Amino acid sequence: MGDPMRIRAQVSGNTTTVRVLMSHEMETGQRRDTAGKVIPAWFIQEVSAAHNGKPVLTASWGPSVAKNPFMRFNLKGAKAGDKVSVTWTDNKGDKRTDEAVVA
Amino acid sequence: MKAALVWATACAALLLGAVWPGVGLAQVQTQTPTSAKSTADGIAEYRKMLEDGNPADLFEAKGEGLWKEKRGPKNVSLEKCNLGKGPGVVKGAFVELPRWFEDTQRVQDLESRLLTCMEALQGFSATEIASTAFGRGEQVNVTALATYVAAESRGLRFNLPQAHPAERKSYEIGKRVFFFRGGPMDFSCAACHSEAGKRIRLQDLPELTKNPGDGVGFAAWPAYRVSNGQMWSMQLRLNDCFRQQRFPYPGFGSDVTISLGTYMGVNAKGAQSIAPAIKR
Numbered sequence: 001m002g003d004p005m006r007i008r009a010q011v012s013g014n015t016t017t018v019r020v021l022m023s024h025e026m027e028t029g030q031r032r033d034t035a036g037k038v039i040p041a042w043f044i045q046e047v048s049a050a051h052n053g054k055p056v057l058t059a060s061w062g063p064s065v066a067k068n069p070f071m072r073f074n075l076k077g078a079k080a081g082d083k084v085s086v087t088w089t090d091n092k093g094d095k096r097t098d099e100a101v102v103a
Numbered sequence: 104m105k106a107a108l109v110w111a112t113a114c115a116a117l118l119l120g121a122v123w124p125g126v127g128l129a130q131v132q133t134q135t136p137t138s139a140k141s142t143a144d145g146i147a148e149y150r151k152m153l154e155d156g157n158p159a160d161l162f163e164a165k166g167e168g169l170w171k172e173k174r175g176p177k178n179v180s181l182e183k184c185n186l187g188k189g190p191g192v193v194k195g196a197f198v199e200l201p202r203w204f205e206d207t208q209r210v211q212d213l214e215s216r217l218l219t220c221m222e223a224l225q226g227f228s229a230t231e232i233a234s235t236a237f238g239r240g241e242q243v244n245v246t247a248l249a250t251y252v253a254a255e256s257r258g259l260r261f262n263l264p265q266a267h268p269a270e271r272k273s274y275e276i277g278k279r280v281f282f283f284r285g286g287p288m289d290f291s292c293a294a295c296h297s298e299a300g301k302r303i304r305l306q307d308l309p310e311l312t313k314n315p316g317d318g319v320g321f322a323a324w325p326a327y328r329v330s331n332g333q334m335w336s337m338q339l340r341l342n343d344c345f346r347q348q349r350f351p352y353p354g355f356g357s358d359v360t361i362s363l364g365t366y367m368g369v370n371a372k373g374a375q376s377i378a379p380a381i382k383r
Contacts, residue, residue: 006160023161067332070156 007100009084016078020071028063044088159327159379162334166251175225184220197256203267210273212364214338215356233355249336253378263368277366290348318377321367326380
């Protein structure tokens with residue numbers, strides 16, 4: 001399991017802005033180490049978000065996404081106190097879910 | 104011979120003719136947006152956008168976890184570590200470092216003090232960690248811990264103590280190192296950092312001989328480097344300055360790096376800390 005994510009969800013009127021910062025190496029598989037050996041690819045393949053348990057976003061990611069990626073999206077209809085959870089799965093099968101309360 | 108010379112002159116004239124209108128055009132084009140928004144404004148806007156998701160937050164969270172976790176051969180946390188304001192006091196410690204420590208009889212900066220605590224409390228070998236390359240093994244944890252400690256002083260103003268003679272000596276040594284010219288390029292720290300309003304590409308070069316302002320220079324590190332995705336502590340920042348000057352690398356937590364820290368920190372008196380910051 002990876003390091004924790006940082007999730008912030010701020011409501012303004014009917015729209016909630018969700019900001020997610022994930023901790024991940026996002027290794028492309030194109031780089032070589034100092035010994036000349038290829039560093040194996042290791043990146044997040046799927047990101048999903050849920051609002052009070054109901055899926056609201058699914059994204060397919062690839063090796064071109066930056067290290068320690070930052071994702072931001074808008075959510076309609078969420079209220080303060082609601083829960084937003086984000087899950088990522090990487091190509092090694094590792095998974096991480098974190099949750100934040102809408103403020 | 105004479106014909107060739109005439110031909111060459113004609114060519115030069117043609118070239119000039121082709122180049123001049125181009126230069127004029129470029130000037131017109133760059134001047135129009137300048138009046139609306141200066142280059143500095145553009146850079147500031149870019150930085151603002153980056154700040155929204157500063158990955159330094161991830162290192163801060165990691166460092167906080169490491170601070171409270173029981174680790175090392177002695178299986179103890181760092182919660183009793185004295186960073187200068189008494190055992191366990193983290194808030195406000197960063198803006199008063201480097202300072203004199205009675206127990207080690209040394210002026211120490213944040214990273215070297217963390218090593219002392221890791222050795223004394225947790226049983227790690229400080230010499231072993233100091234000789235580990237940046238970004239490997241325990242060095243990664245030292246950087247995360249430094250990020251956490253610095254973040255706890257976010258918004259506070261630098262106020263380094265100078266009461267002890269060793270602290271004043273450290274400042275004087277730092278000043279001399281700062282102005283010391285050498286290496287194959289005959290550089291000193293002062294070559295780039297002793298004048299206001301200078302920059303290299305998009306990077307402003309802070310004037311470090313005085314207070315460069317809030318959140319600039321000494322008040323901005325540790326910082327996350329977007330270009331290489333690494334978290335850099337002040338020790339690594341200084342190490343890279345030495346590399347850029349083509350000087351030999353200084354030892355981790357060595358007296359020379361700590362003295363430079365004292366010099367910059369004392370000069371930055373009153374500057375607000377924004378560490379951990381985000382850099383290109």
